[in-house]
Amino acid sequence: MIRRGILAITGASGAIYGVRMLQWMEFRFDTVYLCVSRDARSVLATELDIEEGDDRPDLVAQMLGRKSERVVAVQPDDFFTPPASGSAMHDGMVIAPCSMGTAGRIAAGISNDLTTRAADVCLKERRPLILIVRETPLNLIHLRNLTALTEAGATVMPASPSFYNQPTTITDLVDTVALRAMRHLGAGDGLVPEWQVPTA
Numbered sequence: 001m002i003r004r005g006i007l008a009i010t011g012a013s014g015a016i017y018g019v020r021m022l023q024w025m026e027f028r029f030d031t032v033y034l035c036v037s038r039d040a041r042s043v044l045a046t047e048l049d050i051e052e053g054d055d056r057p058d059l060v061a062q063m064l065g066r067k068s069e070r071v072v073a074v075q076p077d078d079f080f081t082p083p084a085s086g087s088a089m090h091d092g093m094v095i096a097p098c099s100m101g102t103a104g105r106i107a108a109g110i111s112n113d114l115t116t117r118a119a120d121v122c123l124k125e126r127r128p129l130i131l132i133v134r135e136t137p138l139n140l141i142h143l144r145n146l147t148a149l150t151e152a153g154a155t156v157m158p159a160s161p162s163f164y165n166q167p168t169t170i171t172d173l174v175d176t177v178a179l180r181a182m183r184h185l186g187a188g189d190g191l192v193p194e195w196q197v198p199t200a
């Protein structure tokens with residue numbers, strides 16, 4: 001079975017969630033459409049020193065540590081790509097990290113870029129849409145938008161890592177969220193450690 005997924009990275013803090021999702025999705029999917037917003041590029045540079053430059057590999061190669069034919073980079077202003085159409089089959093979309101701006105635009109049905117359009121398509125086609133949202137504290141507008149998104153069928157998954165499996169690295173912490181998202185995409189088999197009650 002051919003598996004396709006969409007990953008959008010927006011300009012919230014936590015660019016590492018996007019990088020880690022790309023690594024896991026590239027591992028489990030045949031094709032990953034990757035859409036990085038303009039502001040996400042700034043945050044990737046600020047937080048992870050990932051940016052385009054003459055003497056640097058492209059963004060995907062920097063995020064994966066190598067090139068990959070499975071990852072198809074699509075531009076945020078390009079609607080002539082498969083994620084923009086409900087006719088193009090795929091197994092779901094993750095936005096990681098998801099800014100409150102992008103969440104608000106999706107909640108309001110404002111499909112003014114490829115990410116918000118692809119998310120809109122997921123909701124209308126009843127396909128998985130997982131938003132790894134990042135902001136704190138949340139104002140009433142954020143909360144109402146996240147409620148509307150949940151009511152419309154999206155899964156709101158805050159970038160809120162868990163500690164009960166005793167993570168020791170930032171990557172371990174990020175994976176407590178990223179692997180949960182993989183499971184909600186239906187692609188997390190065998191990846192998510194299940195909680196075992198400690199024995200004496």
Ligand SMILES: Cc1cc2nc3c(=O)[nH]c(=O)nc-3n(C[C@H](O)[C@H](O)[C@H](O)COP(=O)(O)O)c2cc1C
Nearest residue numbers: 010011012013037039040043099100101102134135
């Ligand atoms: C360093 C940095 C960190 C940011 N962190 C957040 C954040 O955690 N959550 C958020 O909603 N916006 C955050 N923003 C603001 C977004 O980048 C901004 O609202 C942007 O317009 C989002 O656009 P996009 O969703 O199209 O990427 C941050 C901006 C910068 C420069």
